[in-house]
Amino acid sequence: MKRGKFALLITLFVMIFFYLPVVIVAINSFNSARFGGEWKSFTLIWYSKLFADKNIWSAFMNSLLIALSSAVLSMILGSVAAFALEKYKSRFQTIHRMLLFSPLVVPDILIGMSLLIFFVAVKIQLGLMTVFLAHVTFSISYVAMVVLARLQDFDSSLYEAALDLGAGRFNAMRLVVIPLVFPGILAGGIMAFTLSIDDFVITFFVSGAGAATLPGYIYSMMKHGFPAVINSLSVLFVIATFCLVLMSRKFLVKQ
């Protein structure tokens, strides 16, 4: 078999492997039978039940609130950090870089656990605030990574040209660097938003009540049987993610 064909086959297999479960769930979300064993009839009832469930709405609002706020703060902190890493090459920055990228290699459960112990030890009340703090903590690294990649591709002679033409440092940043780097910053923000909305493990550890966010609520639903509403919720989630990914890739396209 030609190498090219073999690779293509594996790729297709992997794509099917990825999407089969999702497709099944999608089909099920319209299936009036509770499990995908057989098809009973087409129905939208699982969607209407979804929109009627108040608990889901409040969990969703919490998730949204935390995702937006943590995305904004981590966008700022991560971008500033990326600028520092790119501009200054000192030993301090080496430590800074190590620190910035360590959370990426620590499993969620350890981050969650350590924050839980920390909050308990310093007697901070667990709740939306602790979830917010936790989300910013792991998002900074991702935003910094995305913005740093964008900065490294940035043509430094553009900044010099701005200075050369009479712009002070602040104006040069404002009129030339930021407009060109901003799409990268935005892409980082979208990533932070998605990470926050999706996060379960860390949130589970630091949210105290355990069901404050949407993933948390889904989990608790799952532990108590399997309401079919989960299927329709999942479908909407995937669609929303799809849109976010497309948006973000638009921002990452090089000029």
Next chain:
Amino acid sequence: MDFLIFENISKSYGSNKVIDNLSIAVQKGEIFSLLGPSGCGKTTLLRIAAGFEEPDSGRVILDGQDITNLPPNKRKLNTVFQNYALFPHLTVRDNIAFGLKVSGYNKDKINDEVERYLDLIQMTDHASKKPAKLSGGQKQRVAIARALINKPDVLLLDEPLAALDLKLRQRMLVDLDWMHDEVGITFLYVTHDQSEAMSISDTIAVMNKGRIEQKGTSVEVYEAPRTSFVAAFIGDTNFFDGEVKSIDGDYCLLSVESFPDIRVYNDKAVKPGGKVYLSIRPEKIGISHNKPADEKINLLKGKVEEIIYLGSHTKYWISVNGFRISVIAVHNTFMLDIKEISFNDEVYIYWSLDSCYMLEQYKEEDEALLTLPDDEILDQETV
């Protein structure tokens, strides 16, 4: 008048000394070129003038004012970058207007000036385009206009034509020259291309390893090179070395190993016994089957080893007692009627006593700059 002065500039990166105690002055209104190979420090010197690098020691003085410690945006200098550095998110018009905008001029004045310069570079029809939609030559013109509109005291050009193809480069050179005459601004021009430098400059400074080897007009630098580097870097040449045997008025006689004695104009006032290095450019050497009658020449006999026909001229490699000498013969008559010089012919080569030039300094490593044929293979020559 000395308008832009570099005074005792030195700059090192780590252990690498890029500029070595360099002092030079650019006259007001002239086109001054820094010519040299990559790594010689010319771009660094330009960046020091612009304010992007700080010299380790020395001063930069512009129009009487010490600007060494001024940041780039406060200097009355503007740069045309090698890769143009046009702002990709702004239109041609906004790019050109940028310098005036950040300096706070009023809108109407800016618009008028921008239209003027758009017209100067003939880009009025493209004013609303973004740089990505422009060709190399167009980007170049926009970059120049963007710089010139600020009426800098000196325009700094960093290899502005390096990214363009040959024909375009030749056209842009003419444009640049014309623009210089139009606006009357001093140009400091950095390049590694000798034909660019020679054709456009009022003054050339040849740089090598952080130092200026020679400064002068194009003719001075070509005809009277001070060092073997200048002789070999610009154009092509042959090197001889010899010992002064005797002096006869304005000329001296040199004994050269394996060659008959050579007579040369003694402008360096050498004494008998002194060692002399000579440079003689191939186009100054005549070649013929017949012995020339003139007495006031240096005459050698040799064998034709290689012939490269280039249309307007032919380059010959002549072997004289085991040494190779390059000769260029320009064809200013119809060639098909003339008995050609062929391989292995025995020929006379000769040059007038004033045509070879004494070097002040010779380094053997500079011979590497000349393109010499290997024993079996001959490199393609572009003269």
Next chain:
Amino acid sequence: MKFSNNPKKINELLSSFPSFIWLVILFVIPIGVIFAIAFRAADPYGGIGDEWTLSTIKELFNPVYPAIFWRTIYLSLISTFIAILLALPVGYYIARTGKRMREIFLVLVIVPFWTNFLIRIIAWKVLLHPDGFIKKILVALSLADPNSILLYRPETVLIVLIYSHLPFAILPIYAAAEKFDFSLIEAARDLGANRFQAFRKVFIPGISSGIVAAFIVVLIPSLGSYVIPELVGGASVEMIGSKIAQRSFVDRNLPHASALSALLMLAVFIPLLFAALWQRKAALTGKAK
């Protein structure tokens, strides 16, 4: 990139401090606290006791644990290995494909990567449910007994681990493959290698930094898996992560959970060290990054 030649030290500190301070307070210190609390005893109300003690550490020698540790390690290693094995041809294929298809494939890979992983696990629970789709097919093909349960087995956890982490393996391998000079493979073929040999001897070493990145990015989350063994593994397929969660929330024994976490941290450190040493060796021997 050089902005200006004289960055004031103050500016550097000012721009680094926000992220630096944040991470020190909310990342470094908490991790330190984990190690510290491992030396405290649990207080009866589910909090942290007031005295330093080694009793918590002693509890780690519980005979239940070795099996769990071992299972965590081998499940993680096997799933990482299989994930990389699958990711290699996929990364290769996408890197060689034309621009337009490439974008489509990348979006197709990234969407699962960004989709909430709970939902992806839920999808598997649905698929593997006793009355679910896969079971019906397997029974129809006579590959499974109608009474068998597909869930709650080590194999299930393995499959879902691979499923969850495969995008993380594909992306770094793809990134390295994208930078790879494929004419090297043509050169190898020209010198007589067959396709498989060229793949093994030229492509794989060429993208080795991507493979190492994939290894880390799949192995470490796998070691810390909690939700997967809990939802599709059940009681018989416990991993360290599920035990940590159990100790924290069910037994309310935070110091014990802390000690377990510290242990996991050390276990995670080993592959990281290996990867870092490998990178250094690769840099010294001049291999392409």
